[in-house]
Amino acid sequence: MASPDNVKRHPPSIVPYFAGFLLLSSIILFSSLSKPPSSSPAEEHLLAGHRASFSSSSCNYSAGAWIRSPESDPVTARYSYGSCREIFKGWNCVSKPNARDLLRYRWQPHDCRLPSFDPLRFLRRFRNTNIGFVGDSLNRNMFVSLVCTLRQVAKEVKKWRPAGADRGFTFVEYNVTVAYHRTNLLARYGSWSASASGGDLESLGYKQGYRVDVDVPEHTWMEAPMFHDIIIFNTGHWWWAPSKFDPIKSPMLIFEKGMPVLPPVTSEQGLDMTLKHMISYVEKRMRTNAVKFFRTQSPRHFERGDWNQGGSCRREQPLSTEQVEELFSLDKNGTNVEARLVNKHLFKALEGSSFQILDITHMSEFRADAHPSTTGGKKHEDCMHWCLPGLTDSWNDILVALLESMWTNQLS
Ligand SMILES: *[C@@H]1O[C@H](CO)[C@@H](O)[C@H](O)[C@H]1NC(C)=O
Ligand SMILES: *[C@@H]1O[C@H](CO)[C@@H](O)[C@H](O)[C@H]1NC(C)=O
Numbered sequence: 001m002a003s004p005d006n007v008k009r010h011p012p013s014i015v016p017y018f019a020g021f022l023l024l025s026s027i028i029l030f031s032s033l034s035k036p037p038s039s040s041p042a043e044e045h046l047l048a049g050h051r052a053s054f055s056s057s058s059c060n061y062s063a064g065a066w067i068r069s070p071e072s073d074p075v076t077a078r079y080s081y082g083s084c085r086e087i088f089k090g091w092n093c094v095s096k097p098n099a100r101d102l103l104r105y106r107w108q109p110h111d112c113r114l115p116s117f118d119p120l121r122f123l124r125r126f127r128n129t130n131i132g133f134v135g136d137s138l139n140r141n142m143f144v145s146l147v148c149t150l151r152q153v154a155k156e157v158k159k160w161r162p163a164g165a166d167r168g169f170t171f172v173e174y175n176v177t178v179a180y181h182r183t184n185l186l187a188r189y190g191s192w193s194a195s196a197s198g199g200d201l202e203s204l205g206y207k208q209g210y211r212v213d214v215d216v217p218e219h220t221w222m223e224a225p226m227f228h229d230i231i232i233f234n235t236g237h238w239w240w241a242p243s244k245f246d247p248i249k250s251p252m253l254i255f256e257k258g259m260p261v262l263p264p265v266t267s268e269q270g271l272d273m274t275l276k277h278m279i280s281y282v283e284k285r286m287r288t289n290a291v292k293f294f295r296t297q298s299p300r301h302f303e304r305g306d307w308n309q310g311g312s313c314r315r316e317q318p319l320s321t322e323q324v325e326e327l328f329s330l331d332k333n334g335t336n337v338e339a340r341l342v343n344k345h346l347f348k349a350l351e352g353s354s355f356q357i358l359d360i361t362h363m364s365e366f367r368a369d370a371h372p373s374t375t376g377g378k379k380h381e382d383c384m385h386w387c388l389p390g391l392t393d394s395w396n397d398i399l400v401a402l403l404e405s406m407w408t409n410q411l412s
């Protein structure tokens with residue numbers, strides 16, 4: 001939250017292709033697996049998941065609706081701001097008018113029930129497992145939701161920075177580690193300015209900008225694929241962040257193999273190149289029985305202007321389907337259009353990979369009511385991150401349901 005860019009643009013979701021990916025990855029993994037019998041129970045479970053056919057859990061967790069629980073029901077938060085110091089002040093919505101109300105909504109997939117998250121069961125089931133979130137502040141928001149949920153039942157928690165992570169926690173009794181690796185673009189980047197001795201970019205008139213090495217992972221997560229058993233990636237917001245990467249004043253300058261790509265390409269093309277290289281980097285390095293997720297873009301809900309134009313999201317109820325289309329459809333090209341745009345790039349890049357898609361975009365598009373909005377007391381409203389407790393708890397519910405279905409399939 002240090003820079004204004006944090007309040008930027010773009011977030012969202014994906015679940016449809018997921019069955020196909022899984023099937024493909026099960027085939028690939030099944031044929032390449034050769035785990036010694038001494039592998040840990042958790043490893044065996046993960047491993048088993050890949051062997052499972054996806055037919056018995058074909059539920060599309062991302063297709064569903066938000067159901068409001070009756071007023072007579074108590075509102076239950078799985079953790080509170082006071083009980084988990086990982087929650088940023090700006091994500092604490094206790095003073096928001098609809099703070100309790102936003103927790104009244106439960107995500108109900110059309111074709112199955114989404115089990116409620118049982119942290120104790122989770123810790124037991126994933127004993128001896130390392131779980132890494134790699135991405136921008138929206139992945140951090142999801143990471144904090146998971147950590148705060150698990151904290152409620154863990155006695156001994158060790159805070160440390162595994163494998164270059166920004167932060168991480170080990171739930172000691174279960175040897176479950178959850179870490180967050182901060183990276184905005186996945187690829188390494190840094191500021192660039194023209195050299196007095198000239199060069200290709202200089203001769204095209206470039207004076208300054210950001211050099212993005214699309215084939216070099218940022219050091220914050222370079223070691224993560226070797227460390228984690230389950231990993232959840234995201235990127236997107238920063239590729240559409242003109243406040244930092246202004247196309248004129250501070251453009252992204254795409255480099256590959258240490259050289260500028262010529263003629264220069266757009267940041268969207270840079271994203272495609274980055275995804276290609278990073279997916280391959282991860283696939284080459286992770287253990288064959290590891291589980292790799294790519295989370296889809298988290299939607300922003302700026303209305304009547306972007307974040308730096310007085311845009312706001314003072315809604316107290318989820319949007320209707322019509323309102324969602326109005327705000328997000330690609331045809332309308334509205335302020336928050338990048339949510340679905342990013343996903344198009346992701347789906348294309350992930351096709352044929354061994355990654356699974358964690359599709360949270362569409363379900364989140366409804367939740368204009370679940371952002372901090374003015375509660376952070378900042379100059380700009382935050383219509384990008386999510387209140388905690390709140391929406392990203394449901395993202396984790398889906399993550400856990402997917403992980404569990406891999407295991408269950410194997411036992412059945
Ligand atoms: C799952 O549901 C989402 C949201 O409605 C949809 O976009 C996606 O295509 C569905 N996936 C499959 C495999 O049908
Ligand atoms: C804890 O889990 C990690 C990841 O599976 C494993 O490498 C490590 O050996 C485990 N530690 C103990 C004490 O079991």
Ligand SMILES: *[C@@H]1O[C@H](CO)[C@@H](O)[C@H](O)[C@H]1NC(C)=O
Nearest residue numbers: 330331332333334335336337
């Ligand atoms: C979408 O809108 C932005 C400005 O809001 C504009 O720069 C861009 O060209 C538009 N794109 C399309 C495809 O119309």
